[in-house]
Amino acid sequence: MDLISNGWxxxxxxxxxxxxSFSLKVKKVLHKEDSKFQNIQIVETENYGMCLILDGIIQCxxxxxxxxxxxxxFLPLCLHPNPKKVLIVGGGDGGVARExxxxxxxxxxxxxxxxxxxxxxxxxxxxxxxxxxxxxxLKLTIGDGFEYMKNHSNEFDxxxxxxxxxxGPAVSLFQESYYELMKNALKDGGIVCSQxxxxxxxxxxxxxxxxxxGQHFAKVAYAVTSVPSYPCGHIGFVxxxxxxxxxxxxxxxxxxxxxxxxxxxxxxxSEVHASAFALPRWVEKHLYx
Amino acid sequence: MDLISNGWxxxxxxxxxxxxSFSLKVKKVLHKEDSKFQNIQIVETENYGMCLILDGIIQCxxxxxxxxxxxxxFLPLCLHPNPKKVLIVGGGDGGVARExxxxxxxxxxxxxxxxxxxxxxxxxxxxxxxxxxxxxxLKLTIGDGFEYMKNHSNEFDxxxxxxxxxxGPAVSLFQESYYELMKNALKDGGIVCSQxxxxxxxxxxxxxxxxxxGQHFAKVAYAVTSVPSYPCGHIGFVxxxxxxxxxxxxxxxxxxxxxxxxxxxxxxxSEVHASAFALPRWVEKHLYx
Numbered sequence: 402m403d404l405i406s407n408g409w410x411x412x413x414x415x416x417x418x419x420x421x422s423f424s425l426k427v428k429k430v431l432h433k434e435d436s437k438f439q440n441i442q443i444v445e446t447e448n449y450g451m452c453l454i455l456d457g458i459i460q461c462x463x464x465x466x467x468x469x470x471x472x473x474x475f476l477p478l479c480l481h482p483n484p485k486k487v488l489i490v491g492g493g494d495g496g497v498a499r500e501x502x503x504x505x506x507x508x509x510x511x512x513x514x515x516x517x518x519x520x521x522x523x524x525x526x527x528x529x530x531x532x533x534x535x536x537x538x539l540k541l542t543i544g545d546g547f548e549y550m551k552n553h554s555n556e557f558d559x560x561x562x563x564x565x566x567x568x569g570p571a572v573s574l575f576q577e578s579y580y581e582l583m584k585n586a587l588k589d590g591g592i593v594c595s596q597x598x599x600x601x602x603x604x605x606x607x608x609x610x611x612x613x614x615g616q617h618f619a620k621v622a623y624a625v626t627s628v629p630s631y632p633c634g635h636i637g638f639v640x641x642x643x644x645x646x647x648x649x650x651x652x653x654x655x656x657x658x659x660x661x662x663x664x665x666x667x668x669x670x671s672e673v674h675a676s677a678f679a680l681p682r683w684v685e686k687h688l689y690x
Numbered sequence: 691m692d693l694i695s696n697g698w699x700x701x702x703x704x705x706x707x708x709x710x711s712f713s714l715k716v717k718k719v720l721h722k723e724d725s726k727f728q729n730i731q732i733v734e735t736e737n738y739g740m741c742l743i744l745d746g747i748i749q750c751x752x753x754x755x756x757x758x759x760x761x762x763x764f765l766p767l768c769l770h771p772n773p774k775k776v777l778i779v780g781g782g783d784g785g786v787a788r789e790x791x792x793x794x795x796x797x798x799x800x801x802x803x804x805x806x807x808x809x810x811x812x813x814x815x816x817x818x819x820x821x822x823x824x825x826x827x828l829k830l831t832i833g834d835g836f837e838y839m840k841n842h843s844n845e846f847d848x849x850x851x852x853x854x855x856x857x858g859p860a861v862s863l864f865q866e867s868y869y870e871l872m873k874n875a876l877k878d879g880g881i882v883c884s885q886x887x888x889x890x891x892x893x894x895x896x897x898x899x900x901x902x903x904g905q906h907f908a909k910v911a912y913a914v915t916s917v918p919s920y921p922c923g924h925i926g927f928v929x930x931x932x933x934x935x936x937x938x939x940x941x942x943x944x945x946x947x948x949x950x951x952x953x954x955x956x957x958x959x960s961e962v963h964a965s966a967f968a969l970p971r972w973v974e975k976h977l978y979x
Contacts, residue, residue, distance in 0.1 A: 409711065420715035420737030421918070422698065426708070448709030465890065468970065601754065601918050625916070627924055627970070629710070629890050634923010635916055658971070667972040679965030681757065681916070682947070683956040 405430065410444055410452070412459050417566055418602055418632045423459070425449050425630070431526055436518035438570045443526045449630060451527055453494055455519070455565055461494055462630045466530065470496035471669040472626040472677065473638055477559045477594035478504045479652035479674060480642065484558045485509065488586065490546035490574065491596075492563035493519030498533030498541075501561065503664050506654070510539045511557075513549040515570055547573050550582040557587050562595035567606070575606075577613030580641065584617040590644045597623060597639040599632055600684045608688055610639050619645035623688055624677035626668065638677075650678040694719065699733055699741070701748050706855055707891055707921045712748070714738050714919070720815055725807035727859045732815045738919060740816055742783055744808070745858055750783055751919045755819065759785035760958040761915040761966065762927055766848045766883035767793045768941035768963060769931065773847045774798065777875065779835035779863065780885075781852035782808030787822030787830075790850070792953050795943070799828045800846075802838040804859055836862050839871035846876050851884035856895070864895075866902030869930065873906040879933045886912060886928040888921060889973045897977055899928050908934035912977055913966035915957070927966075939967040 405411075411424040426447040433442050442454040450463030461469070474497055478484045485508045489497050493514040501510050514520055520541070523531040534541055542549065546562070560583050564571035573579055574595065583593050593614070597607055600623075607623060615621045618641030625637045640649060655671045656664070680688065694700075700713040715736040722731050731743040739752030750758070763786055767773045774797045778786050782803040790799050803809055809830070812820040823830055831838065835851070849872050853860035862868055863884065872882050882903070886896055889912075896912060904910045907930030914926045929938060944960045945953070969977065 411713065420735060422713040422715075424700065424711040424713060426710070446709060599918075601916070627890070627914070627916075627922075629888075629922035631923075633916075633918035634920075661971055662975075668970040670968075670971045670974070672968045672974075673970060676965035676968030679959075679961045681957040681962060682950055682959045685959070685961075686951075 410446070410454070412457065412632070414458060416568060421632070423630065423632065425452060425462070432522060434518065436516050438516045441518060441522060443522055453523065453527060456569055458566060459630050460565065461496060461530070463527070463529065465628050465630055466496055468626050468628050468668045469631070469636060470500045471666055472624070473497060473561055473563055473594055473596065474500035475504070475666070475669040476624055476638060476674060476677060477561060477592045477640060478507065479654045479656070479671070480640070480647065480649065481558050481590070481592050482653050486557050487511070488513070488557045488560045490549070490560065490562045490564065491571070492561070494523045494527055495520070495531035495533035497561055497563045498536065498539050499530060500533070502533065502536040502538045503666070507538065511542070512539060513542045513544050513546050515543070515545055517543045547579060547582065550579070550586050553586045555585070555588055558591055560586060560591070560593045562593070564596050566598070575610050577616055580614045580617045584643065587643060592643070593618070593641045595639045597637040599635060599637060600625070600680070601633040604684065604687050607637065607639070611688060614639055614641040617641070619643055620647045620649070622649040622678055623680065624649070625680070626677060650675045699735070699743070701746065701921070703747060705857060710921070712919065712921065714741060714751070721811060723807065725805050727805045730807060730811060732811055741919070742812070742816060744854055747855060748919050749854065750785060750819070752816070752818065754917050754919055755785055757915050757917050757957045758925060759789045760955055761913070762786060762850055762852055762883055762885065763789035764793070764955070764958040765913055765927060765963060765966065766850060766881045766929060767796065768943045768945070768960070769929070769936065769938065770847050770879070770881050771942050775846050776800070777802070777846045777849045779838070779849065779851045779853065780860070781850070783812045783816055784809070784820035784822035786850055786852045787825065787828050788819060789822070791822065791825040791827045792955070796827065800831070801828060802831045802833050802835050804832070804834055806832045836868060836871065839868070839875050842875045844874070844877055847880055849875060849880070849882045851882070853885050855887070864899050866905055869903045869906045873932065876932060881932070882907070882930045884928045886926040888924060888926060889914070889969070890922040893973065893976050896926065896928070900977060903928055903930040906930070908932055909936045909938070911938040911967055912969065913938070914969070915966060939964045
């Protein structure tokens with residue numbers, strides 16, 4: 402798991418992405434510890450900035466994190482007609498919170514993260530991400546997202562699940578039972594958006610997750626964004642809506658590019674939103690036909 | 691350059707993508723040689739199939755090559771109202787030829803590849819790509835694309851430049867002078883599409899190439915496709931059109947999904963075509979504003 406060798410960190414995960422590995426040249430290892438839940442490393446890389454690694458898997462690098470954080474936030478927020486109350490599950494680096502609070506209709510953001518050590522280390526080493534926690538709209542709870550959901554019903558407009566991969570502490574967040582809990586926690590017309598892997602790696606798992614979501618949500622879709630430091634250079638999102646008339650590629654809230662710029666968004670735009678749902682033909686067939 | 695260590699091949703290129711590296715687990719090294727132009731390796735990988743490597747840089751793997759080959763071919767072909775005569779520069783693995791000949795309007799395909807050893811080795815080790823050379827529509831010339839272009843004017847509807855990266859034999863294919871030559875080789879309304887790197891790595895170089903293209907072409911755009919075995923997990927295309935009314939995201943020739951399937955296309959579709967031109971906000975600003 403601690404694969405730093407000859408000055409390079411290599412991300413090896415034989416179960417999730419066998420036979421391939423992305424490596425980053427390391428300037429300095431800043432912090433290493435085993436929390437109650439996972440191994441945490443903070444590494445300064447030569448060309449990708451600060452990097453947070455959990456159980457040997459890259460969670461974010463400062464160079465490209467904005468792609469993931471903006472898209473996992475603004476895809477669901479802009480699909481909802483009035484996203485006032487938002488729940489974030491996971492996201493201990495603060496990046497999703499940082500983006501969600503930008504949205505002009507968002508009034509309250511509740512976040513539940515299982516590992517307080519990730520939050521504390523992000524505040525220390527990733528301040529440009531952890532600044533999300535300082536926003537007065539945000540209330541952070543340390544705890545289990547699955548358990549949190551059981552105690553909240555009919556409360557939220559949007560639920561964003563920014564989890565690690567389906568090995569380790571996040572595995573329950575990909576299961577049908579989690580989508581059932583999320584449905585109950587949402588108000589009418591609510592929308593969920595969850596980290597959803599790569600169609601190059603495990604399209605069967607994505608389909609299974611979408612089918613589980615579809616048992617509780619009227620409409621389900623998959624979208625992707627480019628993130629070079631994630632396996633296969635991108636990551637997808639499973640998005641469910643309780644609105645049976647939802648058209649995912651058409652944002653309900655369209656921003657002009659001038660608004661995009663004044664919100665300090667660098668990746669997301671209404672045009673990018675639409676394109677994120679256009680999937681390669683073989684993926685489209687597998688997931689939707 | 692020959693970076694096979696502990697059973698893994700690592701793609702290291704300190705000039706083009708410093709501080710990052712993609713690695714593939716190797717089953718067997720099938721062939722290695724230095725041709726007149728470059729070092730050629732054919733490697734069988736554990737999870738990506740056969741892999742062609744030139745000067746230490748992955749050119750294609752059987753697992754994901756169809757994304758690149760289909761998009762570099764069908765993006766320009768479907769933008770042209772009547773792409774009868776096509777030129778391919780480079781493409782010695784045969785993959786682009788394989789795709790181009792599928793297009794129902796294409797009658798003649800001329801290809802010029804500098805390194806006959808790449809062609810021969812592809813026929814031997816990558817038959818599912820080199821099959822492109824067997825099509826009766828195709829005429830292959832071994833030679834320099836830049837020189838070839840000087841001897842052909844007003845001939846082609848579409849020119850596809852499937853080159854290696856701008857270090858080594860392909861460097862001249864990214865220069866403005868090459869776009870000037872291509873313009874002269876095209877008929878009225880002609881379209882060019884060239885391999886164009888990654889916006890995560892060298893957006894300045896992409897802009898420079900597009901500006902060079904724009905000196906000779908009425909309209910220029912950039913599009914991307916997902917390819918996990920390329921640096922940053924994707925690759926872009928610089929596309930120029932002599933038609934001043936060209937709208938790149940709208941294919942002139944739209945295929946229904948049933949036609950896409952009967953053409954045995956696995957990546958490209960008319961919807962994917964449109965989405966390929968939607969660029970992250972910061973990229974859109976840098977390249978177009």
